[in-house]
Amino acid sequence: MLDTTTPRRRTDTRKRLLDLAERSILAKGFASTSIDELIAGVGITKSGFFYHFKDKNDLARALLRRHLDHERAIMDELFRRADELNDDPLHGLLIALRLFAEMMAELEEVHPGCLVATLCYQDQLFDQTVHALNAESVLAWRRRFRARLDAVAKRYPPSEPVDLDALADMVSTIIEGGLVMGRALKDPSILPKQILLYRDLIRRSFAR
Amino acid sequence: MLDTTTPRRRTDTRKRLLDLAERSILAKGFASTSIDELIAGVGITKSGFFYHFKDKNDLARALLRRHLDHERAIMDELFRRADELNDDPLHGLLIALRLFAEMMAELEEVHPGCLVATLCYQDQLFDQTVHALNAESVLAWRRRFRARLDAVAKRYPPSEPVDLDALADMVSTIIEGGLVMGRALKDPSILPKQILLYRDLIRRSFAR
DNA sequence: GGCTTACTTTACCTTGGGTACAGTTCAGCA
DNA sequence: TGCTGAACTGTACCCAAGGTAAAGTAAGCC
Secondary structure, eight states, X not given: OOOOOOOSSSTTHHHXXXXXXXXXXXXXXXXXXXXXXXXXXXXXXXXXXXXXXXXHHXXXXXXXXXXXXXXXXXXXXXXXHHHHTOOOHHHXXXXXXXXXXXXXXXXXXXXXXXXXXXXHTTGGGXXXXXXXXXXXXXXXXXXXXXXXXXXXXXXXOOSSOOOHHHHHHHHHHHHHHHHHHHHHHTOTTHHHHHHHHHHHHHHHHTOO | OOOSSSOSOOSOHHHHHHHHHHXXXXXXXXXXXXXXXXXXXXXXXXXXXXXXXXXHHHHHHHHXXXXXXXXXXXXXXXXXXXXXXXXXXXXXXXXXXXXXXXXXXXXXXXXXXXXXXXXXXXXXGSOHHHHHHHHHHHHHHHHHHHHHHHHHHHHSOOSSOOOHHHHHHHHHHHHHHHHHHHHHHTOTXXXXXXXXXXXXXHHHHTOO
């Protein structure tokens, strides 16, 4: 990843726009985050905004790409920590899920919510590139957990047949659903609890 | 000039507005469903719209209330059918979940998505009444499934302690998450599969 | 025949997402 | 020291969408 933009003056305006937009979009949604509000926040003019992003869609695209990179880094680190202490795939996965639940619980306030859902439910505001990026993000989670589940199933063949893709997708399902629930009920404890229930399902699915 | 085929005076205009709005909002989101589009669709003027609803929020409120009633009726009927054939609470719940998965699978195209999430992720567009209605809808699901789970746990005491509220909330979590996933991947088969996985968790949780 | 319901008509306001394009400021290089 | 290009500013204007305000009108009901 090379930094192609090495501007002279305010070198971080683009980044500050992205930061502010991310916060605002997660808090209020994309449609309700106005360009006016963003430029007021970072102290530039409307023309300045359009210098950095060709339109609002372009902003969404940049935001999503950055988010995906960040998310991947966090999950890589989480699994690294989970694998550090043992080499059993099932234990590793269970530890990772516990760490993940704890991580989600530590965000004391209601979790800002996931860009995936935010983008999904405002479909027509975005172009094909944004939709593709969104889908790719979900598929990355499927691949990550599917690989883990394959390793687990190999070591601990399940007593009943299990749909491993569906089981892998359930992670994303629970995160997205848990965030919606947490938002609807204004209760941030829901998501971590749901993750632990998923952990339970994994444990029971591969128990000897 | 008078158009005799479309009488000036109709009694179902409000209903037709709600129907069209529901379809449009589920397909495109609330923010992107314009009043202009709705009035063009039902053939009235803008003032006509504001005669029926004081503003867009009022439309959302009416829509949500109608949706909640409809949803409740559907679930009542589903559980009635599930209970018809047996009187074991666990079997009844498992049958209901299978029926529910089948129901979701039968909506061939990508399911329109749930109003709860749609409303959640566009928070600031709505007032307190809408948020309260939304939360109430989720709580209704919790109560419904919590009652079922209580009956199951009474008959089949779980071997390990189970958080029954979280387990009840997991239904909503999976529906909301499954819809988001289905939308992101344009794959309507995801939600039914996730519901069946949940069914599996229930089965395993109360297995003797 | 009068009241109510269900609108229409006209006119105007504000916010927000742009487009267009000319001008300005400053860092770094040659 | 002056030129270039990146990062903007400023001005001006367009269109869509969500309203607001208020008067008028046609049809149905008692």
